[in-house]
Amino acid sequence: MTSRTPRIACIGAGNIGRSWAVAFARGGAAVRLFDTVPAALERARSAIEATATDLEQMGRLPDKQALLDRIQVSTSLSEAIEGACHIQESVIDDLEVKRRVFRDLDAAAPDTVTIGSSSGELPVSKFTDELPGRGRCLLVHPVNPPHILRAVEICPTPWTDPWAVESSTRLVESLGMVPLKVSREINGYVINRLQYALIGEALHLVGAGYCEPADIDAALKHGLGLRWAFLGPFETSHLNASQGYLQYMLTDEEGARRLMTDVGARYPWNHALIEKIHRYLEASLPVSAMPAHQRERDRTLMSLMQRLQERKGES
Numbered sequence: 001m002t003s004r005t006p007r008i009a010c011i012g013a014g015n016i017g018r019s020w021a022v023a024f025a026r027g028g029a030a031v032r033l034f035d036t037v038p039a040a041l042e043r044a045r046s047a048i049e050a051t052a053t054d055l056e057q058m059g060r061l062p063d064k065q066a067l068l069d070r071i072q073v074s075t076s077l078s079e080a081i082e083g084a085c086h087i088q089e090s091v092i093d094d095l096e097v098k099r100r101v102f103r104d105l106d107a108a109a110p111d112t113v114t115i116g117s118s119s120g121e122l123p124v125s126k127f128t129d130e131l132p133g134r135g136r137c138l139l140v141h142p143v144n145p146p147h148i149l150r151a152v153e154i155c156p157t158p159w160t161d162p163w164a165v166e167s168s169t170r171l172v173e174s175l176g177m178v179p180l181k182v183s184r185e186i187n188g189y190v191i192n193r194l195q196y197a198l199i200g201e202a203l204h205l206v207g208a209g210y211c212e213p214a215d216i217d218a219a220l221k222h223g224l225g226l227r228w229a230f231l232g233p234f235e236t237s238h239l240n241a242s243q244g245y246l247q248y249m250l251t252d253e254e255g256a257r258r259l260m261t262d263v264g265a266r267y268p269w270n271h272a273l274i275e276k277i278h279r280y281l282e283a284s285l286p287v288s289a290m291p292a293h294q295r296e297r298d299r300t301l302m303s304l305m306q307r308l309q310e311r312k313g314e315s
């Protein structure tokens with residue numbers, strides 16, 4: 001390891017912290033993984049070993065031992081953050097714990113070090129407001145597990161400095177991940193709001209006796225989820241209508257509004273918004289070539305389903 005190897009501190013060694021450690025180490029960083037619970041570090045060590053084995057066997061990691069050598073565990077916070085250019089916090093979702101951890105990190109780390117929080121639900125401003133170095137604190141929220149899935153939400157608090165956003169964005173890109181820029185805080189940010197809208201309706205449908213839990217899982221596993229594996233919800237709707245998103249949303253606008261109101265999605269959208277989304281889609285999926293886009297969707301679906309079937313046979 002050279003003196004130029006970037007150093008990253010991962011704080012909290014649970015599901016997300018240990019997965020971040022692998023993601024950073026795969027990107028070439030030297031990682032120190034810290035947790036207040038020694039048993040959590042032990043569990044993390046064996047989980048990381050298993051993850052590295054799987055990555056290597058799946059042809060996604062050239063040198064398992066080199067990756068393991070880049071990750072050290074530590075029970076000392078000061079040792080963990082020494083020399084780090086970025087600190088990634090992934091401790092439990094408890095406001096007081098996050099507040100305490102950020103206070104300690106802010107006091108100990110030089111002010112050029114960015115401190116990203118993995119917080120899926122609590123807005124980062126809730127636990128950084130009183131810190132002298134609050135300008136370098138921000139949300140850097142992955143999708144579980146970040147050593148495999150590439151989307152990462154990056155969102156400033158009202159007091160985050162622009163350099164901290166830029167630096168964290170570049171760091172995430174350097175790992176081969178895909179930063180999603182969220183312009184301002186909202187509970188659950190983007191990823192969990194999308195996720196919980198679906199989870200909430202799934203609970204309603206099962207709780208009110210419309211279907212069984214297995215039917216909800218089947219609807220996603222054998223339907224919606226397969227398309228969403230490679231298309232976003234806007235792209236999916238666009239490809240569902242031969243004239244694209246405008247047609248999908250506005251042909252039966254009243255029906256669409258009724259259904260959204262019924263599921264609790266009450267945002268009062270207007271035609272200008274639908275046109276903006278259509279223009280965005282038109283740039284990569286022009287309506288003039290809709291049959292070709294739909295054919296490509298179908299071919300990708302078939303290839304994905306075939307791969308999933310093969311994988312089932314392997315396990």
Ligand SMILES: NC(=O)c1ccc[n+]([C@@H]2O[C@H](COP(=O)([O-])OP(=O)(O)OC[C@H]3O[C@@H](n4cnc5c(N)ncnc54)[C@H](O)[C@@H]3O)[C@@H](O)[C@H]2O)c1
Pocket residue numbers: 011012013014015016017034035036037040089090091092093097101118119120121141142143144
């Ligand atoms: N699990 C997910 O799907 C997911 C996805 C994205 C983001 N997140 C976010 O990541 C964070 C961690 O979630 P998780 O699922 O890994 O939780 P987890 O319970 O698996 O791990 C949390 C770890 O934090 C440690 N911890 C507690 N207090 C600490 C302290 N003061 N200092 C250092 N470590 C401490 C615990 O010992 C534990 O090992 C949360 O903010 C969560 O919202 C979770």
